[in-house]
Amino acid sequence: MNNKRTLKNQAQSPASSVKVFVRVRPFSEKESSSNPKLVVKIYDEKCLIFDPKVDEESFFFHGVAQRGRDINKKEKKNMVFEFDRVFDENSTNDEVYEATTKSLIASVFEGYNCSVFAYGATGAGKTFTMLGNQSQPGITYLTIVQLLSHLDAIKDTFNVTVGASYLEVYNENVRDLLHPNSPVLQLREDNGRVTVAGLRIDPINNPQTLFTLLERGNENRSQHPTDSNAESSRSHAVFQVHVRMVTKSTGQVKLSKLSMIDLAGSERGVATGCSGLRFKEGSNINKSLLALGNCINALADGLKHVPYRDSKLTRILKDSLGGNCQTVMVANVSPHAASYEDTYNTLKYANRAKSIKSKLSKNVLTDVMTIPQYKRLVEELRTKIAKFEVIFF
Numbered sequence: 001m002n003n004k005r006t007l008k009n010q011a012q013s014p015a016s017s018v019k020v021f022v023r024v025r026p027f028s029e030k031e032s033s034s035n036p037k038l039v040v041k042i043y044d045e046k047c048l049i050f051d052p053k054v055d056e057e058s059f060f061f062h063g064v065a066q067r068g069r070d071i072n073k074k075e076k077k078n079m080v081f082e083f084d085r086v087f088d089e090n091s092t093n094d095e096v097y098e099a100t101t102k103s104l105i106a107s108v109f110e111g112y113n114c115s116v117f118a119y120g121a122t123g124a125g126k127t128f129t130m131l132g133n134q135s136q137p138g139i140t141y142l143t144i145v146q147l148l149s150h151l152d153a154i155k156d157t158f159n160v161t162v163g164a165s166y167l168e169v170y171n172e173n174v175r176d177l178l179h180p181n182s183p184v185l186q187l188r189e190d191n192g193r194v195t196v197a198g199l200r201i202d203p204i205n206n207p208q209t210l211f212t213l214l215e216r217g218n219e220n221r222s223q224h225p226t227d228s229n230a231e232s233s234r235s236h237a238v239f240q241v242h243v244r245m246v247t248k249s250t251g252q253v254k255l256s257k258l259s260m261i262d263l264a265g266s267e268r269g270v271a272t273g274c275s276g277l278r279f280k281e282g283s284n285i286n287k288s289l290l291a292l293g294n295c296i297n298a299l300a301d302g303l304k305h306v307p308y309r310d311s312k313l314t315r316i317l318k319d320s321l322g323g324n325c326q327t328v329m330v331a332n333v334s335p336h337a338a339s340y341e342d343t344y345n346t347l348k349y350a351n352r353a354k355s356i357k358s359k360l361s362k363n364v365l366t367d368v369m370t371i372p373q374y375k376r377l378v379e380e381l382r383t384k385i386a387k388f389e390v391i392f393f
């Protein structure tokens with residue numbers, strides 16, 4: 001009998017698109033105090049206008065309002081973007097969670113891999129969305145609390161074990177945030193699947209363990225202030241929840257993975273006031289985000305070759321972007337005119353990501369026997385041997 005573990009793709013579902021959401025954060029204090037000009041106008045729940053014409057003030061010449069535009073000013077782009085949902089500056093993490101990730105929980109229990117990632121420039125609100133704070137926990141916490149609370153409802157049918165890992169990619173090195181003394185981790189590729197060798201998975205049984213793990217990991221995350229953000233995350237952080245479900249009656253095993261990814265923010269060296277080591281960090285962040293952008297473009301165009309190998313980040317996200325994964329992207333933007341280029345770039349990326357299709361399949365382990373199944377097999381073999389003994393003697 002072949003005892004090797006294989007992943008069987010069961011019940012192939014049709015190609016699914018990456019769901020893309022945009023969240024516009026409120027003005028920061030600094031932005032509010034410096035003649036706050038909006039570059040994003042939310043039109044309705046799904047549409048926003050970038051660089052809207054409506055805000056254009058009348059142009060006066062010699063005290064007379066002119067019909068044409070002021071040629072000294074850049075023409076407004078007035079670009080309409082449509083997404084799965086757009087959140088305005090008053091939206092709460094609860095609302096974002098309800099609309100973006102809540103529906104993924106059922107998929108995780110069906111055996112699908114799911115990913116949520118926050119994208120955007122430095123200071124645009126990614127960490128606020130993913131982690132939040134004590135008064136407004138982020139979507140990582142809210143999703144996993146909901147996932148754990150679901151365990152009770154299925155415990156009669158399944159034996160479920162849940163564990164978590166937390167890693168960061170900092171300056172192209174992968175580190176285990178929950179075990180910071182462990183050596184730098186290496187990526188391995190097996191049959192097209194990328195794994196992080198040596199990454200440890202800690203069990204989580206209740207929301208309190210989860211909260212402790214998240215806090216422990218965040219304390220170890222590389223953070224440094226930049227001019228754009230006093231607590232800027234300088235690494236890409238990937239928090240993963242690993243779920244193993246064994247159907248009690250049949251012994252069938254389903255494995256799934258929920259990845260919550262807080263990307264480091266793209267930035268312009270001048271805007272962030274960086275030099276030396278900070279500049280090197282910034283270059284590495286931009287390099288990996290450029291690689292991510294290239295992968296998004298290749299996937300959106302349906303190209304055969306997707307350059308995942310160009311950075312550690314894209315290798316780790318390979319499954320989340322182009323593989324067997326249900327993916328949600330939350331693009332965070334600032335509404336302030338000072339972030340014009342960053343916001344425009346983020347919206348363009350997010351718009352491209354809408355075209356990505358992924359092929360979903362459940363992760364069901366075959367050829368793996370549970371202990372009760374082994375016991376039954378031993379019994380069957382014993383009975384057969386006993387019959388032979390009767391014949392021989």
Ligand SMILES: Nc1ncnc2c1ncn2[C@@H]1O[C@H](COP(=O)(O)OP(=O)(O)OP(=O)(O)O)[C@@H](O)[C@H]1O
Pocket residue numbers: 024025026028089091120121122123124125126127128129229231232233234263264265266332
């Ligand atoms: N929706 C929001 N409501 C209220 N405050 C917000 C919101 N989004 C972001 N902020 C605040 O804006 C600041 C920057 O946000 P955050 O740290 O989440 O940015 P970031 O995109 O993670 O930046 P970086 O890439 O530099 O880590 C923080 O002080 C955060 O509390």
